[in-house]
Amino acid sequence: MARQIVEVALKALAGGLFVLGFAVLAEMMTPKRLAGVFSAGPSVALGSLLVTAALIGQADMRAAADGMRAGAIAFFVYCLVVPPLLKAWGVWRAALAGLTVWVVTAGAAFLLLPQS
Template sequence: MKSLLEILLKSVVGGLFVVGFAMVAETLRPKRLAGVFAAAPSVALSGLILLVAFKGDREAADAARGMIAGALAFTAYCLVDVPLLGRLGAVRGSAAALLVWCAAAAVLGVVVGP
């Protein structure tokens, strides 16, 4: 029963955070930033809040470190993907950038640790 309650709460709280962040994002210019601002922070924040409620601070801290490592790896992907797309084309450039993301995520996963 606890897992069903946890799933329901994650859905409700996540939805509320998405709506709240989307309302704030509507004020941003240019509009292309609104979607990025609305999606990731709201889902991460609602997930962390519920993780603290159900599993404690330690689990939430581990999850937050993992989120930061993932964001840094994704930033590395974005930084190399744009030039690689121009040089190698869409498929090969994205594949090469994906390898960079995997390497960055692996290194950061070791640094951050479990």
């Protein structure tokens, strides 16, 4: 139990440090609308992967990275599908349809992508 608490705390610390670093990098970029992309997901994922590799091992890190790859592909498809649906169906139905597309795409990507 204590090991899990330490792992979660280290992941939070590493993710926070990477968020800070990527936020500083994003502040130097233009256009500013890309700042959130660089300061959120990639930095937390990188911190989590580093802590997982250090505490648990590379095999678990690779499994986590495979899941992140599938999720990223699914998120890309979500971003392609939802904007046109927003105009036609409204926020709630478009978001629900996008979530369904995300789940199906993530599952298919996880099954079809080569596992490390």
